[in-house]
Amino acid sequence: MHISEGFLxxxxxxxxxxxxxxxxxxxxxxxxxxxxxxVSMASSVxxxxxxxxxxxxxxxxxxxxxxxxxxxxxxxxxPAIFTALLLQAVLFQFGGLLVLGANxxxxxxxxxxxxxxxxRAVRSQNLNLSAAAAFAAxxxxxxxxxxxxxxxxxxxxxxxxxxxxxxxxxxxPIAAVEGAAALFITLFLKRAxxxxxxxxxxx
Amino acid sequence: xxxxxxxxxCAGIIxxxxxxxxxxxxxxxxxxxxxxxxxxxGVGYRISSKRAVTLEFYYSTGETMAYLEAKAYSPADEKNxxxxxxxxxxxxxSFVPDFEGEWRVVVKDEEGHMADAVVxxxxxxxxGVSENGVSAAVQSGFPQGVDLVLRALLGVxxxxxxxxxxxxxxxx
Numbered sequence: 057m058h059i060s061e062g063f064l065x066x067x068x069x070x071x072x073x074x075x076x077x078x079x080x081x082x083x084x085x086x087x088x089x090x091x092x093x094x095v096s097m098a099s100s101v102x103x104x105x106x107x108x109x110x111x112x113x114x115x116x117x118x119x120x121x122x123x124x125x126x127x128x129x130x131x132x133x134x135p136a137i138f139t140a141l142l143l144q145a146v147l148f149q150f151g152g153l154l155v156l157g158a159n160x161x162x163x164x165x166x167x168x169x170x171x172x173x174x175x176r177a178v179r180s181q182n183l184n185l186s187a188a189a190a191f192a193a194x195x196x197x198x199x200x201x202x203x204x205x206x207x208x209x210x211x212x213x214x215x216x217x218x219x220x221x222x223x224x225x226x227x228x229p230i231a232a233v234e235g236a237a238a239l240f241i242t243l244f245l246k247r248a249x250x251x252x253x254x255x256x257x258x259x
Numbered sequence: 260x261x262x263x264x265x266x267x268x269c270a271g272i273i274x275x276x277x278x279x280x281x282x283x284x285x286x287x288x289x290x291x292x293x294x295x296x297x298x299x300x301g302v303g304y305r306i307s308s309k310r311a312v313t314l315e316f317y318y319s320t321g322e323t324m325a326y327l328e329a330k331a332y333s334p335a336d337e338k339n340x341x342x343x344x345x346x347x348x349x350x351x352x353s354f355v356p357d358f359e360g361e362w363r364v365v366v367k368d369e370e371g372h373m374a375d376a377v378v379x380x381x382x383x384x385x386x387g388v389s390e391n392g393v394s395a396a397v398q399s400g401f402p403q404g405v406d407l408v409l410r411a412l413l414g415v416x417x418x419x420x421x422x423x424x425x426x427x428x429x430x431x
Contacts, residue, residue: 059371089425096422099413107411109320118320143417148319148411149401209371219369227371 057120057201058144058159061152065212072158072208079134079164087132088102094109094252098128099136103143106150110243112229123199124192126167128176128245130255133167158208166200171255178242179253187239194238195231202227310387313353316346316366316374319401327368329387334360334380356380 064072087095091111105119125133144150151159170193177189205219245252316324326345331354333341342354346366356362362378402410 060373061374062365062373063367065373092422092425093419096418100418103414104411105416107319107407139418139421140414143414147402147414148407150319205371216369223370 057163057198058151059155059162059205059208060249061154063157064155064208068149068158068208068211069154070210072155072156073098074083074133075161075165076138076157077163079131079161079168080138083131083134083136083164086090086130086157087135094127094131095132095136097123099140102137103140106144106148108234110230112233119237120163120198120201120234121194121219121241122167123170123190123197123234123236124241125164126170126197127175127190127193127238127242128252129166129167129254130171133171134164135165137167141170162201162204165204166197169200170194175255176219183243183246187243190242191235193235198227198231198234199224202231232257307355309355309357310384311355312355312362312378312380313351314364314376314378316350316352316376318372323348324366324368324374325350327366329364329366330396331362332365333358334362337363356385359385 062109079127102121102125105121108119110119111119119215122137125137127142129136138156140150140161141156141163142153145152145156174189178186178193180186202224204221206223209223210220242253308312315326316329316371324346325348327350329344329346329352330340331342332338332354333356336357340363344352350366352364352366354362354364359380359382362380364376364378366374366376384405401407
């Protein structure tokens with residue numbers, strides 16, 4: 057899901073930083089300072105999830121947990137994902153520093169969308185509705201992220217428009233795994249730590 | 260037409276045919292002597308005595324970067340690729356350096372992943388004195404083993420330190 061240095065054009069990099077900058081600023085503004093430990097914990101899980109390899113038939117990929125990040129943190133997903141991606145770039149050489157803006161936008165935007173669309177349903181008392189919304193949040197956020205990655209590449213090089221489609225299709229299996237992961241995380245949190253799903257926004 | 264007038268005409272026709280025949284025969288002989296000379300160069304092959312550098316490219320998931328675009332850049336010309344091709348089934352790419360300095364090998368896939376390897380080539384390697392000079396000097400871009408665990412712990416520690424600093428700032 058990370059785009060490496062050298063792929064994106066200057067306008068795409070600038071657009072990525074604009075989206076990421078605005079998102080991080082808004083996320084920090086909305087975030088309750090009391091919840092900063094919860095944000096750093098979710099950010100740590102996101103940071104480490106990239107090291108968890110998932111074998112899917114002949115290919116292998118790693119988890120991203122974009123959906124659960126959105127459901128747990130809401131707008132604070134932007135600063136949390138930005139910081140985790142920065143550390144991944146510096147410590148693991150995933151992505152890069154110049155493309156950090158585009159990578160943050162690709163992953164944090166679907167996370168926030170998952171929160172805005174499915175957040176209320178996930179917090180509902182109806183367990184079936186909650187489970188279905190959690191799966192949809194995990195599944196669709198990965199596909200949306202793949203779509204954004206393909207879009208950044210297409211903007212930079214129109215010849216990669218076909219590649220964007222193949223990236224989307226290639227992410228369908230891992231999206232199903234991410235949906236299942238979001239489902240189990242949500243059900244576990246609903247039983248053990250229901251307050252975790254109440255978001256970190258200022259009240 | 261009298262017989263005396265026909266004689267030079269017949270001699271001329273026979274002369275024309277015989278000269279054309281000679282030309283055709285000469286062309287055929289030339290073609291047989293040098294097969295294919297008119298349409299293509301001759302080709303051949305031999306095992307090179309030059310030493311090659313072989314790199315293996317892989318993803319952090321352990322998968323090989325198979326059949327992907329690969330370019331090698333010489334330190335003598337960092338803009339134009341010295342060699343352009345694809346990795347093999349096992350993510351390998353080989354090139355034969357002819358210049359001392361830092362060579363770059365770039366392998367890209369179509370999903371936005373790129374590996375950029377730097378290979379320091381010494382004069383000892385080019386002259387064949389050093390056995391493993393190049394391969395020993397090249398390091399992987401992705402940390403492995405204990406290094407990976409330490410970096411992961413460092414990352415988590417950094418994230419929690421940010422949280423502690425933010426809380427302290429609020430308290431102050």
